[in-house]
Amino acid sequence: MNPVFGHGHLRLYLLNLLAEQPRHGYELIQALSDRFGGTYSPSAGTIYPRLAKLEEEGLVTKATDGRKTVYEITDAGRAELNSRLPELSSIEDRVTDSVRMLADGLRKGVDEAMRSLRADLAAARRDATGEAPPRRDTTGAAPEAPGAAPHAAPDAAPDAPPEPTTDQLRQQNAESLRQVDAAVNGFRASVRTELRKRAARGTVSPAAVSTLTAELQRLEAELKAALRD
Template identity: 50%
Template sequence: MTPAVFSHGDLRLYLLSLLNEAPQHGYGIIQALTDRTGGTYTPSAGTIYPRLAKLEEEGLVSKTVEGRTTIYAITDAGRAELATREDDLVGIEEGLADSVRLIASEVRQSVQEAMRSLRADLATAAQEERKSAKARARSEGMSDERASSREALHRADAVVNAFRAQVRTDLRTHVARGGVLEATVVSDLERALDDAAHAVTRALAASTPSDT
């Protein structure tokens, strides 16, 4: 369990809130908790089912068996308890919203840091390649510069592909876990990529031999 998400007794109340929306089976409750906490909290069956059993003992939840599936539903007594603890439930909801915003902020920061690293790597690679190309041109002639450029191109492809794979994996993993991907994160990524593209263009222009 993640205490930062649910304090003592909060999970019990939130389970009642979920069942107040609609009857649900155990796996559905676990999935709903994962989705609504932005992936910060995925409870185990060993956490959820004992609490559901306790709520049933207290008369706040009932269960029915449909084939191999057990469906849980809130009772009138459960709704009455929710009504008396409405302020507590509002506080829990606000805490979950803060958790989701924190995840979005962390994803945005991760993308920005990855872009800064990519720009730095590209700039360093371009600078090193210009120095190496000039040295080889002086000692071996311009024909070897083409081979060096091809090697540099393969290296640049590897850097860009590695970055794309990493960011794509991070984003897809985050969304698959139920995290929120805000539009501002994508906008930051677009701006950073545009900046990196301009940096590469400037570096290439600076290394292009003059016609005069």
């Protein structure tokens, strides 16, 4: 069974695509990929045996156009398609539902990955600058009132840390770069995993692709702004 289509549904969808216009095998693969936002692209080993079966049943014909074989639906194929229009409509409805689920999952995954990436970038920036994270006063002492005498200084103030050497700065920068690189790769892997997991159960519409693209562009702008700070 195909991971996207139920039993016999890809066959019906191929007839639907050929009813729109004659196509060769690669055009059918590309049309399916476009319909599903690039998350599902069937292999030639998936498409051509089904086309051969459709031809054997008299539902499509093929003709050679140069080095390409073009497939065209027959009258019998159109009759088959028309008799199964309710089934085709049901497939389209399930695709729409899957697209909505995928878009919601991608949006959630992107938001979570963005929060994680911002935290990793903040940690890397502190490592690069030597800046300590903000600390809360845990002594429980009340703040001094205006005009009050200052507390006595401790007997020996701790020495200021030495300035880092050039080699130390270079090592800090290299470690920061490694951390950011790992965070970016982790973000990419997380989104790809979520995308492929959802694609196995549905499709991605142009609207979902547009949403994901806009979120990624927003994230890119925020990260570039953070690096300029």
